[in-house]
Amino acid sequence: MEQRIKIIYVYDAFCGWCYGFSRVIKDCYEKHVNDFDFEVISGGMMTGEKAGSINQAAPYSKTAYHTIEGMCGVKFGEPYLKHLEEGTMILNSEIPSIALSVFKSVKPQLSVPFVHDLQQSIYFDGKDPNDFGLYRYLAVNFGIDPDEFENKMRLEEFKEAAYYDFALAKQLRVESFPAVLMQLSETSFYLIAKGYTDPETLELRINNVIKEAGI
DSSP: OOOOOEEEEEEOTTOHHHHHHHHHHHHHHHHHTTTSEEEEEEOOOSOGGGOEEHHHHOTTHHHHHHHHHHHHOOOOOHHHHHHHHHOOOEEOTHHHHHHHHHHHHHOGGGHHHHHHHHHHHHHTTOOOTTOHHHHHHHHHHTTOOHHHHHHHHTSHHHHHHHHHHHHHHHHTTOOSSSEEEEEOSSSOEEEEEESOOOHHHHHHHHHHHHHHHTO
């Protein structure tokens, strides 16, 4: 059986530029869901010593969001801007990455819409990514039992799966987010987006890879 082309989206829940790009990748998914397989990998941007409060770990985000809004056409919601102003919300990629690992174990084909909705909840609705209530809410929206989802988030195997994602992102040589790759075979990868990429450019690059590969 011939391997289907895979679109790999490497993101981090706390990457503001990924939030700016989230509509682009979701539109791409909706357009090509029948053409390609899609996979989302957590990058682990805020882990270990890099994790901390907004004031400690990401004070630059207090002004950087203006640039993201201007370039990407997204809005950061007032509840999130209040978190920015207070600066006390903890940024630790581990928890949302575990949530993605749990989600991928249940509905992997919907991972792109899941991370879109997760970032929308954080950056627009101002929900706390450290609160398991956020993941229960998302689970319900995707037709998953919230108790089961929360219980799985507490299991070591899904924490290990999240750290496997972080290692995989490094193996794919992704050092900044967002990044999108097209995988044509076990050893053939094309980087088609590095940083924010507009929808037209992303589509052009997908078509160019297909032409170059003679598919």
